Amino acid sequence: MKFAIVNGLLWRQGRLEPLGLALFQGRILAIGSMPVGFAPDAVLDARGAIVLPGFMDLHTHLEDRIGSFDLADSCRSGTEIAVRNGITTLFNFVTQQPPESLDEAHARARRKAAGNLWCDYGLHLTPTRFLPADWEIILEKARCGFRTFKFYTTYRQAGLFCSYEELETIFQRLAAAGAGCLVHAEDEETLCTAGSAELDFFRPPTHARMRPPEAEIEAIGRILPIARRIGIRLHFVHVSTREGAQRIRAARQDAPVTCETGPQYLFLDESWLHRADGHRWLCSPPLRSAENRASLAEAARQECFDLLATDHCAFRRQDKDGASADIRTVPNGIAGIGALPHLAAQLLGWPNPGAIPSLVRMLSENPARVSGLWPRKGTIAVGSDADLVLVGTRKPEASIRSSLSDCHETYPGFPAVLDIRAVILRGTPVMLEGQLIKEAAPRGILCQRP
Numbered sequence: 001m002k003f004a005i006v007n008g009l010l011w012r013q014g015r016l017e018p019l020g021l022a023l024f025q026g027r028i029l030a031i032g033s034m035p036v037g038f039a040p041d042a043v044l045d046a047r048g049a050i051v052l053p054g055f056m057d058l059h060t061h062l063e064d065r066i067g068s069f070d071l072a073d074s075c076r077s078g079t080e081i082a083v084r085n086g087i088t089t090l091f092n093f094v095t096q097q098p099p100e101s102l103d104e105a106h107a108r109a110r111r112k113a114a115g116n117l118w119c120d121y122g123l124h125l126t127p128t129r130f131l132p133a134d135w136e137i138i139l140e141k142a143r144c145g146f147r148t149f150k151f152y153t154t155y156r157q158a159g160l161f162c163s164y165e166e167l168e169t170i171f172q173r174l175a176a177a178g179a180g181c182l183v184h185a186e187d188e189e190t191l192c193t194a195g196s197a198e199l200d201f202f203r204p205p206t207h208a209r210m211r212p213p214e215a216e217i218e219a220i221g222r223i224l225p226i227a228r229r230i231g232i233r234l235h236f237v238h239v240s241t242r243e244g245a246q247r248i249r250a251a252r253q254d255a256p257v258t259c260e261t262g263p264q265y266l267f268l269d270e271s272w273l274h275r276a277d278g279h280r281w282l283c284s285p286p287l288r289s290a291e292n293r294a295s296l297a298e299a300a301r302q303e304c305f306d307l308l309a310t311d312h313c314a315f316r317r318q319d320k321d322g323a324s325a326d327i328r329t330v331p332n333g334i335a336g337i338g339a340l341p342h343l344a345a346q347l348l349g350w351p352n353p354g355a356i357p358s359l360v361r362m363l364s365e366n367p368a369r370v371s372g373l374w375p376r377k378g379t380i381a382v383g384s385d386a387d388l389v390l391v392g393t394r395k396p397e398a399s400i401r402s403s404l405s406d407c408h409e410t411y412p413g414f415p416a417v418l419d420i421r422a423v424i425l426r427g428t429p430v431m432l433e434g435q436l437i438k439e440a441a442p443r444g445i446l447c448q449r450p
């Protein structure tokens with residue numbers, strides 16, 4: 001399909017310019033003047049809108065079983081709320097559940113996604129067994145271009161825990177294969193000590209006592225020297241403390257380390273856990289103090305974080321509310337995909353156009369780099385995928401909607417701030433003026449990394 005976008009203000013090379021776009025076979029064919037003889041099948045008039053690279057959410061959990069609960073969102077509903085809000089690529093996690101191999105886990109995730117994606121989709125792999133046969137598969141995946149293997153320094157009972165010594169070995173082998181890692185950093189020993197104290201497990205704020213900031217700071221402090229020694233590309237997921245983020249930022253001087261935080265840590269604090277329905281906001285890491293929230297938001301505005309990602313992990317209302325009053329039985333996780341672009345824009349000062357550079361870096365460019373998709377995605381350049389979001393200047397009337405599934409809203413009453421007028425996925429419009437283009441059917445694909 002040949003497609004043209006005209007009359008918009010295009011974000012390119014760090015500024016807005018009144019340039020048109022010619023799109024062909026899913027990619028950007030030309031920027032500015034149309035190529036000679038280019039006769040588009042359709043033209044989109046972007047008057048009054050700015051044209052940005054499509055947004056990405058690098059951290060979601062969809063269509064999976066966690067503990068004894070099925071997640072509320074399927075691949076289809078999760079990717080639909082994404083494109084409705086300008087996100088054109090989501091990354092989901094696949095955890096190996098022995099006796100299955102990592103290959104089998106990967107195939108299982110691909111089957112769920114097939115034909116059900118409204119946006120493009122990538123997978124992070126979480127190996128949980130490290131026998132020689134497992135390593136063969138892990139290294140084969142790395143050779144095939146998998147860049148993002150995820151590891152945990154906690155969740156021993158769920159079979160996810162890796163000691164710092166084990167991480168060192170893993171980093172060595174993956175770095176040698178050219179892969180990178182994602183790490184969930186909370187120090188298991190600190191968590192065990194905190195969780196064994198005299199605590200009232202019938203009050204949601206106790207959850208924040210059980211997973212204190214020190215656990216995250218300690219783990220980051222232990223992992224960084226290992227990463228620096230080995231030189232592995234390492235990305236810290238959902239960093240929720242200012243000190244943790246500062247340590248990572250300092251380490252960037254001489255190590256390829258990056259980090260993300262989520263909008264929940266920038267807009268919500270522990271006071272939400274004190275509500276009568278506070279259990280609905282139980283997530284890990286937990287919501288922290290108001291002071292931590294404010295300083296984290298300041299750090300995010302200064303781009304102490306490379307990117308923002310949601311850790312979307314929505315449970316059904318009945319599962320969140322139906323557990324016993326003991327908070328240790330409540331499933332941990334909240335929704336966020338649909339909120340991400342709006343809250344990021346709000347944080348950065350939108351509708352002030354000064355928000356755009358940071359918004360594009362944190363929602364498009366850097367997620368594409370960390371996932372290994374740059375420059376195919378995350379930028380508006382000739383040859384790149386034509387994943388685009390057209391943002392208007394109207395003030396949306398709706399409130400944020402984080403998910404289309406039957407889960408509790410994480411940000412009730414928070415206003416949507418971005419006027420998402422159109423979303424283009426690999427050269428084809430998938431959403432126009434709030435309406436999904438049904439003929440576009442779910443046409444998202446699984447991203448292959450070179």
Ligand SMILES: [Zn+2]
Binds near residue numbers: 059313
């Ligand atoms: Zn997660």
